[in-house]
Amino acid sequence: MNAATIPVNAASVAMKANQPLLQLxxxxxxxxxxxxxxxxxxxxxxxxxxxxxxxxxxxLQEEGEARTQRIVEVSGVRGKITDxxxxxxxxxxxxxxxxxxxxxxxxxxxxxxxxESARKRADRNAQALKQLAPxxxxxxxxxxxxxxxxxxxxxxxxxxxxxxxxxRQLPPELADKIAALKIDGIHLQREYKRTYPAGEVAAHVIGxxxxxxxxxxxxxxxxxxxxxxxxxxxxxxxxxxGNIVEDVASIQASRQGQELALSIDSKIQYLAYSQLKxxxxxxxxxxxxIVVLDARTGEVLALANLPTYNPNARAQLxxxxxxxxxxxxxxxxxxxxxxxxxALALELGQVRPSTVIQTAPGRMxxxxxxxxxxxxxxxxxxxxIIQKSSNVGTVxxxxxxxxxxxxxxxxxxxxxxxxxxxFPGASPGRLRDWKKWRPIEQATMSYxxxxxxxxxxxxxxxxxxxxxxxxxxxxxxxxxxxxxxxxVISSETARELRTMLxxxxxxxxxxxxxQTMGYSVAGKTGTAHKQEGGGYAEKKYxxxxxxxxxxxxxxxxxxxMIDEPSNGKYYxxxxxxxxxxxxxxxxxxxxxxxxxLPMKPIVLPPEDRxxxxxxxxxxxxxx
Amino acid sequence: MTRLNLLLTPALILTALSLVTxxxxxxxxxxxxxxxxxxxxxxxEDWRRLQLEQGTLAKHAFVEExxxxxxxxxTPDARALQFVPLGIAAGVKP
Numbered sequence: 001m002n003a004a005t006i007p008v009n010a011a012s013v014a015m016k017a018n019q020p021l022l023q024l025x026x027x028x029x030x031x032x033x034x035x036x037x038x039x040x041x042x043x044x045x046x047x048x049x050x051x052x053x054x055x056x057x058x059x060l061q062e063e064g065e066a067r068t069q070r071i072v073e074v075s076g077v078r079g080k081i082t083d084x085x086x087x088x089x090x091x092x093x094x095x096x097x098x099x100x101x102x103x104x105x106x107x108x109x110x111x112x113x114x115x116e117s118a119r120k121r122a123d124r125n126a127q128a129l130k131q132l133a134p135x136x137x138x139x140x141x142x143x144x145x146x147x148x149x150x151x152x153x154x155x156x157x158x159x160x161x162x163x164x165x166x167x168r169q170l171p172p173e174l175a176d177k178i179a180a181l182k183i184d185g186i187h188l189q190r191e192y193k194r195t196y197p198a199g200e201v202a203a204h205v206i207g208x209x210x211x212x213x214x215x216x217x218x219x220x221x222x223x224x225x226x227x228x229x230x231x232x233x234x235x236x237x238x239x240x241x242g243n244i245v246e247d248v249a250s251i252q253a254s255r256q257g258q259e260l261a262l263s264i265d266s267k268i269q270y271l272a273y274s275q276l277k278x279x280x281x282x283x284x285x286x287x288x289x290i291v292v293l294d295a296r297t298g299e300v301l302a303l304a305n306l307p308t309y310n311p312n313a314r315a316q317l318x319x320x321x322x323x324x325x326x327x328x329x330x331x332x333x334x335x336x337x338x339x340x341x342x343a344l345a346l347e348l349g350q351v352r353p354s355t356v357i358q359t360a361p362g363r364m365x366x367x368x369x370x371x372x373x374x375x376x377x378x379x380x381x382x383x384x385i386i387q388k389s390s391n392v393g394t395v396x397x398x399x400x401x402x403x404x405x406x407x408x409x410x411x412x413x414x415x416x417x418x419x420x421x422x423f424p425g426a427s428p429g430r431l432r433d434w435k436k437w438r439p440i441e442q443a444t445m446s447y448x449x450x451x452x453x454x455x456x457x458x459x460x461x462x463x464x465x466x467x468x469x470x471x472x473x474x475x476x477x478x479x480x481x482x483x484x485x486x487x488v489i490s491s492e493t494a495r496e497l498r499t500m501l502x503x504x505x506x507x508x509x510x511x512x513x514x515q516t517m518g519y520s521v522a523g524k525t526g527t528a529h530k531q532e533g534g535g536y537a538e539k540k541y542x543x544x545x546x547x548x549x550x551x552x553x554x555x556x557x558x559x560x561m562i563d564e565p566s567n568g569k570y571y572x573x574x575x576x577x578x579x580x581x582x583x584x585x586x587x588x589x590x591x592x593x594x595x596x597l598p599m600k601p602i603v604l605p606p607e608d609r610x611x612x613x614x615x616x617x618x619x620x621x622x623x
Numbered sequence: 624m625t626r627l628n629l630l631l632t633p634a635l636i637l638t639a640l641s642l643v644t645x646x647x648x649x650x651x652x653x654x655x656x657x658x659x660x661x662x663x664x665x666x667x668e669d670w671r672r673l674q675l676e677q678g679t680l681a682k683h684a685f686v687e688e689x690x691x692x693x694x695x696x697x698t699p700d701a702r703a704l705q706f707v708p709l710g711i712a713a714g715v716k717p
Contacts, residue, residue, distance in 0.1 A: 274684070
């Protein structure tokens with residue numbers, strides 16, 4: 001730069017004169033050189049910046065994310081199961097499991113790190129572990145043994161078990177105490193525990209889940225897909241204080257389990273369960289089952305079995321306890337099948353309710369087998385045959401019916417087929433092809449031997465009488481209104497059968513004890529010899545009662561089965577009918593159905609005047 | 624040109640600052656949302672627990688046991704029962 005070419009003032013000239021350095025003339029290239037150096041330095045910086053920002057940004061991006069982004073879990077809770085009024089039958093609550101990462105638990109100090117801070121930390125840990133032991137319910141020595149054991153095996157190079165579960169499903173209060181100890185290497189993990197407040201009362205309907213919350217029995221299994229919740233996770237940005245400030249992405253979508261309202265009414269369920277229990281205990285029975293159906297909607301209002309179990313404490317369960325007898329046990333229904341024979345005879349126009357059939361002398365022979373009645377009744381109308389449960393009368397009606405027609409009716413009411421029901425293990429029963437029926441088999445089937453059904457099947461089959469001739473579909477989930485059924489018999493026949501079955505539940509029938517205060521009832525008893533090995537057991541019975549109430553305008557269908565009553569009484573009318581009486585009366589009151597009879601106590605006929613139903617045991621022997 | 628720059632510079636600074644505050648506010652709101660959601664989960668969990676507790680305490684079997692054993696109650700005999708038709712109970716002539 002040439003000083004002379006620049007206009008300068010006097011002061012600067014004077015300064016220049018005083019400063020000899022400034023008067024030096026430097027070669028031009030030196031300043032140019034410096035400028036290039038500086039420029040190159042900047043260019044390098046910019047180039048590096050651009051390179052890091054635009055090309056090789058993976059590493060930095062990752063590091064940045066690692067410092068701000070976190071993956072958090074999103075819980076998915078299994079859905080609740082409630083009764084029809086919202087009362088909880090099964091619900092999941094949060095519990096914590098304690099995991100120990102043994103390597104990270106520091107006990108004592110190694111010589112290497114003998115510093116003040118290490119000693120302090122060891123002290124604090126020892127204190128915390130002392131408090132932890134009682135919380136886990138073990139002694140301190142045991143706790144150290146567990147930690148030590150794990151650490152030693154790691155040293156020896158054995159298969160490392162450094163992440164072990166110490167406690168499972170702890171209540172939250174306890175878990176909070178453990179978390180407050182803040183021990184390195186002790187982790188809490190959120191889990192869910194399923195609780196069943198109704199306990200053994202509804203055990204067979206609800207079922208239960210395994211420890212991983214997968215349904216294993218009952219509704220829990222049947223509805224697994226909709227009930228199951230799915231835990232998910234998402235990536236978020238957290239700030240310095242640990243607050244989530246931004247959602248980045250969902251890694252795995254979570255799903256909340258759907259709530260499920262069952263058709264069960266918890267009041268009726270308890271009533272049914274407690275009455276069944278009383279009866280099973282009073283008659284020293286081996287087992288029992290009861291099912292209550294809503295005759296209008298086909299909903300299962302109650303279903304109970306004995307023996308039962310507590311789904312909250314399933315340490316020792318036997319198969320007998322687990323069995324849902326109402327659905328899975330197939331048995332020969334006995335006399336409860338007679339109304340179907342009569343209905344078919346009426347339907348085919350072969351008889352009318354008043355048609356008289358001669359049943360004297362109370363026995364008849366088909367082939368080389370004899371069918372007999374408990375007491376000979378003489379000439380009886382069809383209505384009386386049902387009322388008094390005559391085997392001979394029923395068989396005489398059946399012998400005029402084509403085998404195929406009988407089979408078709410049985411099929412139409414759902415026998416021999418899996419009930420269309422979303423429930424695991426529902427039995428189809430057994431109904432053989434009509435082409436293979438021998439005459440004696442057709443005869444025995446007309447009064448319920450030689451085919452087998454489940455209690456639910458027979459209860460559902462009775463809907464053709466309780467409704468106007470149609471077979472209703474049954475369900476365990478809540479329905480909103482009446483349901484249409486499959487027509488099977490005419491409404492005329494259904495009405496006539498209702499009258500006959502109502503007569504059976506009076507002093508003149510086999511089940512006077514089925515009567516209940518304030519409501520008319522109708523139904524049929526069944527007392528069947530149990531099959532054992534190839535033949536029938538002499539003194540083992542299965543007593544049942546299937547009926548509906550109120551008789552004229554049925555609202556409920558109830559089927560009761562008591563297996564091997566062994567306290568003297570074994571007739572369905574003595575053992576199962578009283579259960580029906582108590583449950584129907586109570587349940588109709590719960591449902592708010594107006595009484596159709598005066599509220600007067602039931603007068604029962606004296607014991608010796610009772611009408612015994614016929615068992616068909618002589619046949620069993622003769623076969 | 625310079626004048627335009629003079630005008631744009633404060634505008635730029637202003638929008639930059641407002642971007643900072645609005646993103647700050649957005650984060651605050653998001654934290655609030657997260658907190659509310661966490662609270663929702665907590666309350667729902669409490670509700671589930673309380674519902675179960677209620678279910679256990681109001682269990683028919685439990686109520687019956689307390690009524691019979693602790694309070695000495697029993698079901699009245701059918702003969703001792705008087706049923707009142709609904710119409711009379713409501714004060715309406717039957």
